[in-house]
Amino acid sequence: MRKIECLKCGEKNDPNDKNCFYCNNPLSMAILKRRGENKKNLIDKKKEKVVNNKLFPLLASTLTVVFASFFVLSGYASYGVNVYPPISTGSKKTTTLRCEYAKKTISIDTEPLYQNIDNYYQYNSIKKGKMAKNDFSSFVYINQKDQTIKKLAEDIKRVGESNGLKDDQLLELATCLVQNIPYDQEKADKVLSNNVISEYDLSQFPYETIYKNKGICTDKTYLASAILREMGYGTGIFAFPNEKHMALAVNVPSGFTEFNSKYAIVEVTNTGFAPGVIPSEIDKNNGKPSLTINNLNELSVKDDPSKLNLNLDKRINAPTLVIDVNQGRPYTRIMTIKNLENKILSEANILSSKKDTLELAFNELKRREGVQQSAYSSYLMTPSTRTECGYKYDFTSSYSYNSYLYSSPYKYSCEQVANQQKNFAYSNYSTLYQNYTNQVNHYNKLISDFNNSFNQFQSDINIYKTYQYN
Structure with a gap:
């Protein structure tokens, strides 16, 4: 080889x-x-x-x-590896949060928000399976390198104090700002209709809600919890799976807690809810909570008082789940709110009593109105004259005794005479109309009295909803 x-x-x-x-x-x-x-x-x-x-x-x-x-x-790497972007890139935006607090319009601009940070939270693998396991507190999560919520909490405190607010008023300002974030109706429709929705889109981390400037009950609850946690308050979550609803829970002193928990509810999905106010119901069509007192209006003389709903005791069922998020100090102004709430309920009871009186007067008014209208119709149908016929002496004839046998001075004739029944019908109608007018005046006085009480009631509700209580 x-x-x-x-x-x-x-x-x-x-x-x-x-x-x-x-x-x-x-x-x-x-x-x-x-x-x-x-x-x-x-x-x-x-x-x-x-x-x-x-x-x-x-x-x-x-x-x-x-x-x-x-x-x-x-930020897309978070889908597989929880790596926070080392720098902020992509489209940049600022979200403005607003609130009507105690007759003041208070607004706060967030720090610049970036697309890649939103992507990091949007596609974060932490979301996977959390909803199925009811691990809702994980969505209050914020990466330690992300200072957005911490800075927002500091700004709320700074702006609030510059407007004369202090202590628990700052909590109220924070929740008010979250309440005014637009409700994501499109997303709510998908959830309520049981349409398929990705778990990465179903719930949002606090950063996502601020970046998108919209959210449903879950999103706004997580955001509010994250802000209050930065402010030092103890928070939790009330979950209502049957109603497909979620609400923020805040630590309060004993004696003011709700649902056999250590918390009071703070509804941030919609405006008009002071801390501790329990919704009357959850609208099945849009998922928003509502209050009976928000739908009350003054009565006019044309309104049926029986249609007025003064049942302020109506409230949603207790939550199925109560989840602790973090320990912290309690919200103590709940005591002031409850005192005002008791005053409002007392005023509602007075209105309810006056409503019963109004209903009786209204029914009597309608009865008298019907009677006088019937009498008026009878009056209109009664003719003014009637035909009267008979033998009458004819003064124009030349009559003599001798001719008596051959002719008579009495002749049969008919004529139109005044109908006395017409006068009687009018007299009856006039009496019934006066009775009806008296009842109208009586009812109007009752309406005026009711509305005076209602205005005081509404004024207290407005104080209640706009954080003007002392």
Whole structure:
């Protein structure tokens, strides 16, 4: 068998060997040389092969780094690895939060918000399976490197204090700002209709809600809990699965708690709810909570008082789940709110009593109205004259005793005379109309008295809803 000479050391090697046994030099060039290949070409090909062998791994590594950097910087990497973007990139925006607090319009602009940070939370793998496990407190989560909510809580305190607010009023301002974030009706419709919705879209982390500037009950509850946690308050979550609803829970002193918990409810899904106010119901059509007192209006003389709903005791069922989020100080102004609430309920009881009197007067008014209208119709139908017929003396005839047997001065005739029944019908109608008018005046006085009480009631409710209580 013919040996192959190594071009480097000159030793002979077996033709089946790939490298020189003595110096480990590749024998490929030697084989090619044996076949007549130019030595320079052999060396160039060897260098090219070495370069290619080194370049491909380098290029692959570079591309891997580029793609990895893109996914990390864009925030999409959180789908698989919880890596917070090292810098903020993408579209930038600022959300303005507003609230009508104690006759003042207070607004706060958030710090700049970035698309890649929103992506980080939007597609975060932490979301996966949390809803199915009722692990709702995880959605209050904020990455430690993200200072957005912390800065927002500081701004709320700063702006609130500059407007003369202090202590628990700052909590009320915070929840009021969250209440006024637009409700995401499109998302609510999907949830209420049981349409398929990705778990990555179903619930939002606090950053997402601020960035999108909209949310449903869950989203706004998580945001409010995160803000109050930064402000030092103890918070929790009330979950109402049957109603597909969620509400914020805030730690309060004993004696003012609700639902056999250590919390009071703070409804942030919709405006018009002071802390501790329990919704009357959850609208099945849009998922929003509502209050009976928000739908009350003054009565007019044309209104049926029986239609007025003064049942302020109506409230939603207790939550199925009460979830602790964090420990913290209690909200103590709940005592002031409850005192005002008791005053409102007392006023509602007075209105309810007056409503009963109104209903009786209203029914009597309607009865008298019907009677007088019937009498008026009878009056209109009674003719003003009637036909009267009979024998009457004819003063125009020339009568004498002698002619008596042949003719009579009495002749049979008919004529139109005044109908006394018409006068009687009018007199009856006039009496009944006066009775009706008296009842109208009586009812109007009752309405005026009711509305005076109602205005005081409504004034207290307005104080209640706009945080003007002392």
